[in-house]
Amino acid sequence: MKIDGIDHQRTLRAQGVARAELLRRTAHGEHRTVRPWYVTDAAPTDLLALLELGLRPTCLDAASLHGVWTPPHTGVHVFRPRMLRLPPELEDVRELPLRRGRMKGTGKRPLQRLVLHGPELRSWPDDDPVPDLGLVLEHAARCLPTVKAAVLMESSLQRRLIGRGQLEQVFLRLPKDIRRPL
Template sequence: MTQPFIANIRSRGGAARVATLTASGATRGRLRAAVQNGELVRIRKGWLAVPDAPADVIRAVAYGGRLACLSAARFHGLWAPEDDHVHAAIPRHAGRVHGHPEDLIIHWQSTAWSAHSSVVEPVPDLVRQVLLCRPLEDALTVIDSALNTRTLSMAGLAAILDTLPPRFARVIGEVDARSESGLETFCRCRLRPLGISIRSQVRIPGVGRVDLLLGDRIVIEADGAEWHNGSSAFLADRSRDLALVRMGYVVIRVGYAHVVHEWKLIELAIVGLVARGEHRWTAAHHRAGLAR
């Protein structure tokens, strides 16, 4: 039977202080036995974790902190941009972190966090950290994801922005809770300078929702990193594309690598379409009964 303290540790992100566990009813003897039989592992003095705790959590706690920023966003299941670092929030009073590696980014905290809380920063705190740590479009991918999954409200976002310098006030007008992936957010942010309307998750009769609609008729569909050529979704997506083309739309389907690593290819294609006016319905489309 699973011991109550195991569930307690999991509820805190996978690790907890021994003092927290004993305060919740676990005996030190039972905790020692759990370590000996492999139910728990020691991270550092006074800290225990379940063996399958995320590696990033273990590292953050090992250095005296808790998982923060982009690392915490991923833990909470939010979309987050690529990042090879582990982000840890550490109280300033902790002093120098000895021998911390280059791939550890420390977010110094002015106040100590409760030892009885989770070892992963909550969504409002990690959003604030991402805004201060990363470029704006990276932060927007996380915020859009939090809004879309309802782990953050617009009121909650406004409260966060109130604690930041005035330059962050613009964020409230940049977010879009309809965005279902960071790829959509990246595309929206990068296409906005074109000065053409761009809408997320637009429903087109007979087809359903499309990721982005630029102007009247350029549909942008972004396939995530988990998309596979052999999946049934491949055929379904292509059938949707064909239906959209038949209805007069221009469809641009891009992959994760295109958006993240080869954006210029997408930009040049779209700028060319816009320069030719192909983002608008024309008289010919109206005569053919295609314009909507």
């Protein structure tokens, strides 16, 4: 899923942007690098906090970015490449000041617990900062209670964000014990 203010280096190169031009843009403050992405001020800060750690949103958090209705939830659902180790301070705490809300009277953002998803991947399956909706729904089916996963899938269909054929492909990737009740 393409997000305003975030471009993968391969995407920019495929569009014909030369390395020298990327270096010039970085030097002039037009964007900054969050490997392997180039980001501008238009990028959502919540998403940038994850990308800076080498993480991507998935499950409920990525579904909401896709426009799927999501039930209220706590924690930030993320996945990471298998080789990535979280910084020591996050390995134990697994909390980040994410979401746009602020705690009353303090002006600070509340901490949100990181919910790490599997399967851990060797590398990202694509160059987008938010995974495609099929992978997001697969992660949701493996993570959430059946009813909540079904709600995400139904919302995706109702809002025409995914087709029945695509959803059937998601089901085929799920184990029988998860697929059957869905």
